[in-house]
Amino acid sequence: MTFPTKNLIAVSFLCSASLFSQQKDSLAIDSLITSEIKTQTYNISDTETITYKKPKVWDLVNKIPNNFIGTATDVVSKEVCPYSLASLGLTLAMLPADPWIIRNSRSFGQDLGLSEDHFYKDLGPLKIIPGNVNSAFYFLGNGMTVVLLSGGMLTYGLIKNDYRSLSTSMQLLESIAVSGLFSQPIKRLTGRESPFITINDGREHSHWKFAPSFKAFQNDTSRYDAMPSGHLMTAMSALTVLTENYPEKKWIKPVGYSLLGLLAFEMMQSKVHWASDYPIAILLGYVIGKNIAKSRIIKNDKNIASKTKKYKVQLTAAQVYEYKTVGLSIKF
Numbered sequence: 001m002t003f004p005t006k007n008l009i010a011v012s013f014l015c016s017a018s019l020f021s022q023q024k025d026s027l028a029i030d031s032l033i034t035s036e037i038k039t040q041t042y043n044i045s046d047t048e049t050i051t052y053k054k055p056k057v058w059d060l061v062n063k064i065p066n067n068f069i070g071t072a073t074d075v076v077s078k079e080v081c082p083y084s085l086a087s088l089g090l091t092l093a094m095l096p097a098d099p100w101i102i103r104n105s106r107s108f109g110q111d112l113g114l115s116e117d118h119f120y121k122d123l124g125p126l127k128i129i130p131g132n133v134n135s136a137f138y139f140l141g142n143g144m145t146v147v148l149l150s151g152g153m154l155t156y157g158l159i160k161n162d163y164r165s166l167s168t169s170m171q172l173l174e175s176i177a178v179s180g181l182f183s184q185p186i187k188r189l190t191g192r193e194s195p196f197i198t199i200n201d202g203r204e205h206s207h208w209k210f211a212p213s214f215k216a217f218q219n220d221t222s223r224y225d226a227m228p229s230g231h232l233m234t235a236m237s238a239l240t241v242l243t244e245n246y247p248e249k250k251w252i253k254p255v256g257y258s259l260l261g262l263l264a265f266e267m268m269q270s271k272v273h274w275a276s277d278y279p280i281a282i283l284l285g286y287v288i289g290k291n292i293a294k295s296r297i298i299k300n301d302k303n304i305a306s307k308t309k310k311y312k313v314q315l316t317a318a319q320v321y322e323y324k325t326v327g328l329s330i331k332f
Contacts, residue, residue, distance in 0.1 A: 040163040041300075044248045051298040052163040060170045063295050067174065068181050070291040071284070080287060087279040094276035099204040101275045102195050102268055109134070109269030116196075116270045137266035140259055141231025143176045146238045168245045171292045175237040178288045183230040183281070188217055192227040196271035206274065228281035229273045235260055236282050240289025245297065 038054040074080050094101075106116070114134045121129040128144055130136035139145055150172040157165030191209035198206045212224045239256040246252060267273040 038163075039298075042164055047302040049300045049302075050164075050245075050247075051300065052167050052296065053298075054163055055166045055170055055296075059296075060173060063292075064174060064177055064181075067288070067291045067295055068178055070295075071178065071182070071288050074287050074291065075284070083283060087283040090279040091276045094274075094279070095205075098195075098206070098274040098276055102199075102271060105265060105268035106271065109266075114266070114269055118270065134266050134270055137262045138231070138270065138272075140263045141229075141235040141267075143234055146172050146176050146234060149238070164245060167296050168241065171241045171245065171296060172238055174292050175241050175289060176234055178292065179230065179234045179237050179285060182284050182288065183228060183233050186228055186280070187225040187230070188212070188214075190227040191217075191224040192274075192277075193223045194226045194272055195268075195274055197222055199271060226273055227277050228284070229264075229267065229277045230281070231267065232260065232264060232273075232278055233281040233285040233288075235263055236285025237288040237292070240286050241293055244290065244293030 039051050040054075041049050041051045043049050075084050109116075115132055116134075117132075118135045118138050119131040120127045120135060120139070121131055123129050126144070128139070128148075130139055150169045153165045153172070154169040156162060157167075157169060189211055191212045193206045193208075195206070198204070206226065207223075209224060217224050239252075239260065242256065243252050264273075264278055268275060
């Protein structure tokens, strides 16, 4: 059977026209999609940049499950597991020393003129103005502190159209949520009482009640919610979010860690937390913050991108006459 040449040419032309027209449409759609993804890039150093996609309000919610799972996975990962075991071991090692640490912390607090009590004054509808110095230190780990910081960054981001500030604002709020998702179940499982409960009952070491009832926990929270410190976990995760998003601001770490130290000391001198409540809180807070930041930041290192191997080392094997040889081959 023969096919007319003219018809063959016509069919070939139509197929080619259809193929190329489809490619053009695809390219147009891809270009349109790409143009809709707005980004901003920031220079961190001469060789490093970080990029942010335009934040969406929905990101505040839809990334929480992945970051919760990511944190739980990282805690038992090969890289983080040694630190997880170390924090657990440090917790156990500190248990016998807890009463001594509390006594000396309170003694030092008294020498500094610090009170055990926390109270706050009203600012409009909010009771957030610390009534004394130790209340100010304690407020550092309060979720409202992170909310206020987030609000400040949100305002700046909206005024300056700054994606980094807007993204960091959302990450800070997310750090509160994810910290709560970790701290609350552990508190309700361990059921450890706060130091002031132990001391008021005339004991040195705390009681632990595994998985107290929901009603008991709600009615007498201080008897069951010491381990781990939610304040320290929240503060640590928020600080890690800040240091990850603003790595070029070298003052954030020393100032932030100093404030965390004040918070930790205050909670011991006011008999709210035992020292052994801290290692797990610090570890989880750090991993939470790292995961949240990692889900928003695109890091680029020009050095890594430009580096090429100058030589290649390869194991070789050969036979020369009746001899078998093994050696290294270096290619430049």
